[in-house]
Amino acid sequence: MSENAMPLPYEVQEMSTTEARKHLPDLVNMAAYGHVTTVLTRDGRRLARIVPEEDAWVYSPAWQEKLREAEADLAAGRVRRFDSDDEFLGHLQAIDDEAGG
Structure with missing residues (x-):
């Protein structure tokens, strides 16, 4: 962890x-x-x-699993870099829209 x-x-x-x-x-x-x-x-x-x-949420099993997944992605180089804050925020908005948020 x-x-x-x-x-x-x-x-x-x-x-x-x-x-x-x-x-x-x-x-x-x-x-x-x-x-x-x-x-x-x-x-x-x-x-x-x-x-x-x-x-306390940080120690929940669900959060710990997400953290392990994120650390594995980082270790494997599965990352995406953004040229600007606006590009990053737009990407997050698109993910939220796809999820129905």
């Missing part, structure tokens, strides 16, 4: 589970109101995350 899976801006911090136990109310508030994700670690190994609710 890409390390940049979450949309910016966001803040990610790491904290041991021992330390997190001492600060759980603060960590929850930081996630809920400060848009901060905390990665919980034990012996330097990442175990879990406290994630703002608005970012």
Whole structure:
């Protein structure tokens, strides 16, 4: 999975589970109101995350599958470059129109 899976801006911090136990109310508030994700670690190994609710969709199976597909496309060179923002936006509009949007 890409390390940049979450949309910016966001803040990610790491904290041991021992330390997190001492600060759980603060960590929850930081996630809920400060848009901060905390990665919980034990012996330097990442175990879990406290994630703002608005970012939870990033971890859904459907989104993770789409991310894997996109990363495979990039790795295989299946990309399209656009000469301008307008060309790119026109392409997105055409895709939306085809999908009935």
